[in-house]
Amino acid sequence: MNYVKTGKILVSLAVALMAATVLSPASAFAAKDNIVLGVALEPPNLDPTSNAAAAIDEVVYANVFEGLTRIGPNGEVLPALAESWDISEDGKVYTFHLHEGVKFHDGTDFNSEDVVFSLDRARGEDSTNAQKGLFKAIESVEAVDPSTVKVTLSSPQGGFLFNMGWGDAVMVAPESAATNNENPVGTGPFKFSKWNKGSSIEIVRNDDYWGDKVALAKAEFRIIPDAAAATSALLAGDVDGFSNFPAPEAVPQFEADPNFALVIGSTEGETILAMNNKKPPFDNLKVRQAISHAIDRQAIIDGAMFGFGTPIGTHFAPHHPAYRADLIDMYPHDVAKAKELLVEAGYADGFKATLKLPPPTYARRGGEIIASQLREVGIDLEIIPLEWKQWLEGPFKAKDFDLTIVSHTEPMDIGIYANPDYYFQYGTDEAKAIMAKLDATTDTEARYKLLGDMQELITKDAVNAYLFELAKIGVWNAKVEGLWTNSPIQANDLTGVKWKD
Amino acid sequence: MTDPVMPHMEVGLAPETSLASRLLASRSFATGAIITAVIVAMALVSFGWTPYDVTKIVIADRLKSPSLSHWFGTDHFGRDIFSMIMVGARNSIAVALVAVGIGLAAGVPLGAWAAARRGLVDDALMRFNDLVFAFPSILSAVMITAIFGPGAVNAIIAIGIFNIPVFARVTRGAALSLWPREYVLAARVSGKGAARITVEHILPNIANLLIVQATIQFSLGILAEAGLSYLGLGAQPPMPSWGRMLFEAQTMMAIGPHMAIFPGLAIIVTVLGLNLMGDGLRDALDPRLRGKG
Numbered sequence: 001m002n003y004v005k006t007g008k009i010l011v012s013l014a015v016a017l018m019a020a021t022v023l024s025p026a027s028a029f030a031a032k033d034n035i036v037l038g039v040a041l042e043p044p045n046l047d048p049t050s051n052a053a054a055a056i057d058e059v060v061y062a063n064v065f066e067g068l069t070r071i072g073p074n075g076e077v078l079p080a081l082a083e084s085w086d087i088s089e090d091g092k093v094y095t096f097h098l099h100e101g102v103k104f105h106d107g108t109d110f111n112s113e114d115v116v117f118s119l120d121r122a123r124g125e126d127s128t129n130a131q132k133g134l135f136k137a138i139e140s141v142e143a144v145d146p147s148t149v150k151v152t153l154s155s156p157q158g159g160f161l162f163n164m165g166w167g168d169a170v171m172v173a174p175e176s177a178a179t180n181n182e183n184p185v186g187t188g189p190f191k192f193s194k195w196n197k198g199s200s201i202e203i204v205r206n207d208d209y210w211g212d213k214v215a216l217a218k219a220e221f222r223i224i225p226d227a228a229a230a231t232s233a234l235l236a237g238d239v240d241g242f243s244n245f246p247a248p249e250a251v252p253q254f255e256a257d258p259n260f261a262l263v264i265g266s267t268e269g270e271t272i273l274a275m276n277n278k279k280p281p282f283d284n285l286k287v288r289q290a291i292s293h294a295i296d297r298q299a300i301i302d303g304a305m306f307g308f309g310t311p312i313g314t315h316f317a318p319h320h321p322a323y324r325a326d327l328i329d330m331y332p333h334d335v336a337k338a339k340e341l342l343v344e345a346g347y348a349d350g351f352k353a354t355l356k357l358p359p360p361t362y363a364r365r366g367g368e369i370i371a372s373q374l375r376e377v378g379i380d381l382e383i384i385p386l387e388w389k390q391w392l393e394g395p396f397k398a399k400d401f402d403l404t405i406v407s408h409t410e411p412m413d414i415g416i417y418a419n420p421d422y423y424f425q426y427g428t429d430e431a432k433a434i435m436a437k438l439d440a441t442t443d444t445e446a447r448y449k450l451l452g453d454m455q456e457l458i459t460k461d462a463v464n465a466y467l468f469e470l471a472k473i474g475v476w477n478a479k480v481e482g483l484w485t486n487s488p489i490q491a492n493d494l495t496g497v498k499w500k501d
Numbered sequence: 502m503t504d505p506v507m508p509h510m511e512v513g514l515a516p517e518t519s520l521a522s523r524l525l526a527s528r529s530f531a532t533g534a535i536i537t538a539v540i541v542a543m544a545l546v547s548f549g550w551t552p553y554d555v556t557k558i559v560i561a562d563r564l565k566s567p568s569l570s571h572w573f574g575t576d577h578f579g580r581d582i583f584s585m586i587m588v589g590a591r592n593s594i595a596v597a598l599v600a601v602g603i604g605l606a607a608g609v610p611l612g613a614w615a616a617a618r619r620g621l622v623d624d625a626l627m628r629f630n631d632l633v634f635a636f637p638s639i640l641s642a643v644m645i646t647a648i649f650g651p652g653a654v655n656a657i658i659a660i661g662i663f664n665i666p667v668f669a670r671v672t673r674g675a676a677l678s679l680w681p682r683e684y685v686l687a688a689r690v691s692g693k694g695a696a697r698i699t700v701e702h703i704l705p706n707i708a709n710l711l712i713v714q715a716t717i718q719f720s721l722g723i724l725a726e727a728g729l730s731y732l733g734l735g736a737q738p739p740m741p742s743w744g745r746m747l748f749e750a751q752t753m754m755a756i757g758p759h760m761a762i763f764p765g766l767a768i769i770v771t772v773l774g775l776n777l778m779g780d781g782l783r784d785a786l787d788p789r790l791r792g793k794g
Contacts, residue, residue, distance in 0.1 A: 227752045228752045231752060247752040249577065249753050249755075250752055250755060253755045299558075299560040302560045302563075303558065303560040303563065303577065303579075368558065368578065368738050369578065372556060372558035372739065383738050383739070384737075
């Protein structure tokens with residue numbers, strides 16, 4: 001009797017054990033629902049409507065904040081908080097139909113009044129928005145009813161829906177707009193959780209989200225400014241991936257490793273050698289042309305980026321249909337020609353100037369190569385490395401620079417050449433006229449033609465030396481899917497990201 | 502009168518053996534001196550000749566492994582690493598040398614003054630000394646270069662400032678032990694002033710100590726310069742520096758390990774050479790250790 005009992009117990013124990021051994025691996029392999037992404041730069045704050053820094057959008061865009069529209073992974077305009085819209089015959093009135101039942105993370109309702117508030121705030125006199133140009137066509141914004149907004153433009157604008165998809169045009173609530181810098185409150189599928197200054201930013205799933213719930217319960221952006229540390233963090237598994245991996249030289253290592261996915265895509269980053277067009281000797285066209293001839297783009301791409309990057313001849317993304325590929329031949333690498341132009345400009349013996357470099361690899365390494373190339377034609381550059389904050393305050397805001405290298409990662413930003421107050425200080429009347437005409441044109445072919453004219457103008461005037469389009473080097477755990485291949489806009493959209501089983 | 506030979510003369514405590522012969526007999530000094538001489542020679546030669554131009558970037562030649570045409574290989578910009586090490590030696594030596602000079606020029610008079618005056622001056626100087634000492638020197642050097650901007654000159658100043666208390670303390674300690682000596686007393690009785698006594702009697706007798714300390718500070722200076730330029734605060738490109746070469750090599754370890762190995766070796770060998778030389782000097786100069794080495 002007793003034996004039988006013991007036997008029964010043993011059998012049931014054995015069954016339980018077997019069940020446990022069968023079941024436990026299954027639970028251990030249940031899909032992970034958190035991700036740690038490495039980012040090279042810490043954002044200065046978390047309000048994308050207040051600051052130009054791409055690092056802000058790379059955390060909050062589409063995750064925490066949403067706009068009326070949003071930009072998809074291939075640069076397409078998709079509905080977001082506006083589920084649909086009507087455009088009037090004359091192209092001047094946009095009627096947006098908003099999703100209903102949308103709430104901000106603090107529990108307040110999102111409705112048409114918030115749209116009026118957000119757009120009026122962004123385009124207002126005292127707005128600190130870094131991209132006020134996005135809103136300059138707007139004449140008025142009216143709330144028709146709680147879920148309908150009418151936006152009237154002063155003239156038709158072909159790119160208006162695209163503009164509304166920028167991080168700078170996201171919807172904010174009057175109750176929380178003032179504190180979004182430190183505690184961002186949006187409508188997105190993720191809520192801000194905490195920011196450990198100098199080390200990481202965490203966001204968690206918003207369970208009250210109006211749309212499809214995201215697969216990830218938690219995401220952490222870990223700030224790793226050092227390229228060598230980025231490589232070791234990936235190899236050690238401390239981070240699950242980098243959307244923009246900062247060390248192109250380490251790519252072969254990850255390419256050969258089946259545990260990692262290496263995804264090379266395009267960005268909107270025109271990397272340029274910017275010249276201060278108002279400061280002698282760079283106010284002299286011949287000097288700027290000489291510099292454009294003196295640089296060897298391929299050597300810069302190979303030497304600084306280990307081959308990742310596409311040479312460009314103008315300030316335009318080469319994957320865009322309006323890109324003028326012929327302009328790259330206007331200033332081929334030609335040392336003799338560069339010297340000749342310098343002689344004509346009255347600098348037969350060359351001159352000295354400074355080259356201020358922000359921290360990214362493309363600038364620091366590219367700068368050394370450019371300094372060496374310009375030395376060949378007699379221009380002696382003193383290299384001055386700067387931190388981002390110093391760069392934004394010096395060259396960018398105070399226009400205190402001779403030459404600098406930076407990548408302009410905003411999409412379709414050739415309009416900066418119509419602004420005489422932009423840091424390289426070009427903005428001629430001719431450029432302004434072309435951009436004004438472009439704004440008033442909706443026909444695609446005609447727009448492409450104008451964009452081409454604009455590219456030709458700035459290349460002819462050698463405003464800056466155009467180097468290459470930044471490549472997007474994505475390296476992440478091979479089990480992660482849903483991260484973007486390309487960067488049509490500054491973002492790390494996590495809404496479609498999940499772990500494969 | 503014929504003196505019997507003193508027994509202790511036989512065990513080598515021979516005051517008459519010259520400094521030079523004692524140094525030559527010291528194996529560590531000889532090794533250190535040879536290494537240092539080679540590095541210094543490399544630095545000097547680099548003024549007139551290097552195998553390749555270190556400021557010229559040739560992308561086509563990048564990341565070449567060591568070979569007959571490039572002894573130490575090339576870096577990610579196609580520059581010859583051997584040439585860069587030669588020019589980097591010049592940079593390291595210049596920074597460390599001037600920094601030691603600053604320490605000697607300011608620290609020795611301060612220390613001697615404190616020892617001569619004692620009392621309040623001594624206390625004030627030495628407490629200030631302690632203050633500077635207590636600060637981690639590399640941190641303060643980072644601070645100085647952060648305020649005044651990166652560059653070789655600021656690196657020299659930063660490292661030099663932290664040499665001052667070192668020399669002040671060594672000078673004061675040694676001078677204090679000399680002041681009660683009879684020959685100093687005799688000088689004071691004969692009416693010589695403190696400044697004159699310091700110059701005529703104190704300094705000549707502590708010169709040995711200062712030379713040993715200077716050698717140590719020199720090697721520390723080389724390390725500090727490498728540290729600062731590793732952090733991007735030393736000599737700026739295109740001027741090569743050992744520290745920055747190491748920094749640049751970090752992310753290239755998988756594809757070009759020679760980029761890290763050679764500047765690393767250069768720093769190790771130089772510091773080792775200087776330390777061996779310093780040890781040998783100390784052994785030869787310090788009467789208490791004489792004959793033990």
